[in-house]
Amino acid sequence: MKCESVVEQIKALAEGALSGDERTACMNHVAVCEDCADALRGVRAMLVVRDQAAVPGSERVFNRVMGKTSYDPHQEASRRGFWLGAGFSGAIAASLLALTIALRLLTSPGVETPTAAEFYVSSSEVRPMNIAIEADRPLQDAQISILLSGDVEVDGFVDRHELSWVDDLEPGVNQLTLPIRAVGERGGQMVVRLSHPDSEQIFVVQLKLDG
Amino acid sequence: MKWLGSDRNRFTELMRPHFDALFIAAQRMTRTAADAEDLVQDVCLKAHTHIDELEKIEFQRAWLLKTLYHRFIDIQRARERSPVDMAETGAESNDPDFMERVGSRPDDIVERDKRLETIFRAMEILGHEASSLLALHDIEGFSLQELRQVTGLPEGTLKSRLHRTRSRLGRLLSNQDIHKPVLTVVGGKK
Numbered sequence: 308m309k310c311e312s313v314v315e316q317i318k319a320l321a322e323g324a325l326s327g328d329e330r331t332a333c334m335n336h337v338a339v340c341e342d343c344a345d346a347l348r349g350v351r352a353m354l355v356v357r358d359q360a361a362v363p364g365s366e367r368v369f370n371r372v373m374g375k376t377s378y379d380p381h382q383e384a385s386r387r388g389f390w391l392g393a394g395f396s397g398a399i400a401a402s403l404l405a406l407t408i409a410l411r412l413l414t415s416p417g418v419e420t421p422t423a424a425e426f427y428v429s430s431s432e433v434r435p436m437n438i439a440i441e442a443d444r445p446l447q448d449a450q451i452s453i454l455l456s457g458d459v460e461v462d463g464f465v466d467r468h469e470l471s472w473v474d475d476l477e478p479g480v481n482q483l484t485l486p487i488r489a490v491g492e493r494g495g496q497m498v499v500r501l502s503h504p505d506s507e508q509i510f511v512v513q514l515k516l517d518g
Numbered sequence: 519m520k521w522l523g524s525d526r527n528r529f530t531e532l533m534r535p536h537f538d539a540l541f542i543a544a545q546r547m548t549r550t551a552a553d554a555e556d557l558v559q560d561v562c563l564k565a566h567t568h569i570d571e572l573e574k575i576e577f578q579r580a581w582l583l584k585t586l587y588h589r590f591i592d593i594q595r596a597r598e599r600s601p602v603d604m605a606e607t608g609a610e611s612n613d614p615d616f617m618e619r620v621g622s623r624p625d626d627i628v629e630r631d632k633r634l635e636t637i638f639r640a641m642e643i644l645g646h647e648a649s650s651l652l653a654l655h656d657i658e659g660f661s662l663q664e665l666r667q668v669t670g671l672p673e674g675t676l677k678s679r680l681h682r683t684r685s686r687l688g689r690l691l692s693n694q695d696i697h698k699p700v701l702t703v704v705g706g707k708k
Contacts, residue, residue, distance in 0.1 A: 314681045318656065346681055348688030352637045353656035356546050359634070361554075364541030368555055372537075373530050376562040432588075435563050462567065486567060517592075 308336040313343045321350040375482075424510070426497075427517040430489040433462040436512070438483040440501060446476040449503045453485065457495020459514045462486035489516050529566055536579045543583055543658065547590045547638070549631060557593070561586045580668045583658055587650045591642050640690040648683045655680055 313336050319325050320333045337344045364372075426436050442449075452471040453461065461470060463486070487497075499510040540561060544554035564585055565572055575581050641649040651669070654660040662673045669676070 314677060317681075317684070342685050345686075345688030345692070346684040348691055349652075349684030349686070350656060350688075352640070352687055352691055353652060353684075355633060356637060356653075357657040359546040359549065361542040361545035363538040364555075364558070368541065368551075369534070369537050372555060372559045372562055373533065375559050376529070376566050429592075432592075433564065433567060434592075435560060484563065486563075 308332045310336070310340060310343055313337065313340070314346070317343070317346055317350055321347060321354055425513045425515055426487070428459055428487050428489040428494065428514045429517045430491075433486045433488045436485045436487050438485065438499060438510075440476060440481045440483060442476040442478055442481060444478055446503050448473050449476050449501060451483070452498075452500040452502075454498040454500070455495060456497075457514065458489055458491025458493040458516075459495035459497070460488055460490050462488050487514065489514070492516060529569055532569065532573060532578070533562060533565065536582050539579060539658070540582055540586060543586055544590070546657065547587075547634075549634065557586065557590060560589050560593075564589070577664070577668045580654060580660065580664070583654060584650045587653050588646050591638070591646060591649065594638055594642060636691065637687075640687055643690055644683060644686055648679070648686075651676075652680060652683045652687070656684075 313320075313333050316325060316329065316333055320330060320337075325333060337347055426434075428434060440451075450471065450473050452469065455461065455468045455470075461467065464470065489495075494516045495514040497512040497514055499512065501508045501510075537558070540558050541554055544557040544561075545551065548554045548557055561582060565582060572578055572581060641653070644652070651665065654668070655662070655665060660668070662676055665671070665676050666673050671679075
């Protein structure tokens with residue numbers, strides 16, 4: 308048997324779906340062909356992944372995901388649908404996808420010391436950066452400002468280095484998702500400022516180029 | 519929430535037929551329902567930004583699954599160099615409903631996770647394009663003809679690429695170095 312024949316049958320071989328003679332012929336070839344032996348190991352690895360137990364997404368999961376996917380690239384308002392809404396559960400779990408920053412708007416007046424984080428951006432794709440803003444009570448007319456410097460941009464806002472809007476925060480976690488893209492090789496910096504008559508929070512995110 | 523009603527319906531209709539396949543594929547990769555949901559959500563965010571383009575694509579599921587694999591590998595890479603231990607976020611699945619449905623025992627999960635981690639590490643080394651092509655064929659069950667329509671490549675080329683990628687994957691998995699961390703992260707810098 309030649310490699311070409313084994314290539315045709317290797318997935319069936321890994322799945323145990325070949326008849327006795329076919330299986331013997333393939334295995335005899337694999338025993339003396341290092342390349343095909345490696346390929347068989349590779350197929351078996353993919354079948355390990357394939358055979359992971361998994362269940363379909365329930366209607367509840369579907370609705371939850373759809374509810375969180377609110378970014379609207381066509382909306383021309385300054386806010387551009389960045390909010391995913393308050394009271395969203397699992398803000399921390401969402402951090403597995405992107406950076407999650409918890410900004411707690413304080414009840415007492417004052418300015419919090421800026422804190423910092425890192426986020427990796429890519430020029431080949433837009434990456435959503437999640438920011439979780441925790442409010443301990445309803446806050447009307449909170450001002451959110453995004454200041455960008457360096458070779459980065461919020462997707463859809465070419466050459467815009469500052470975005471600012473006023474919005475109401477609901478009690479609990481309000482999630483803001485910003486689609487970030489690298490537009491050069493230097494990376495950049497984002498300053499997120501959340502201000503309210505009661506207090507102000509500033510968060511600095513170093514945007515580093517991936518790779 | 520600032521959805522435009524018609525736009526939301528349009529996106530929901532677009533995603534609904536593919537959601538189960540995406541969620542199942544995400545679970546295979548992440549091994550937890552919570553992470554799978556986050557991963558699918560990320561794909562949905564990307565899909566939503568490309569809704570006009572996606573509506574015109576004939577093979578939407580392939581586009582979505584490919585995006586899912588790319589995103590998963592990116593996340594794995596980011597986690598490896600993150601100074602934050604994601605295991606402490608509480609995101610590992612303790613969802614009893616999910617665990618009951620998939621029927622895994624804790625010992626099995628540990629062994630399975632080690633094995634899968636090694637495979638995904640190897641897939642990352644293979645690169646996005648090669649690993650996605652292999653995953654679409656060997657995991658998601660796309661035929662060569664379907665892959666030809668998705669990629670525009672002749673079947674002969676696809677066959678040889680798949681074989682080459684499988685061989686590389688097998689070689690990587692037989693190499694003990696794959697079990698070592700690719701990067702040692704100190705202070706969050708690569």
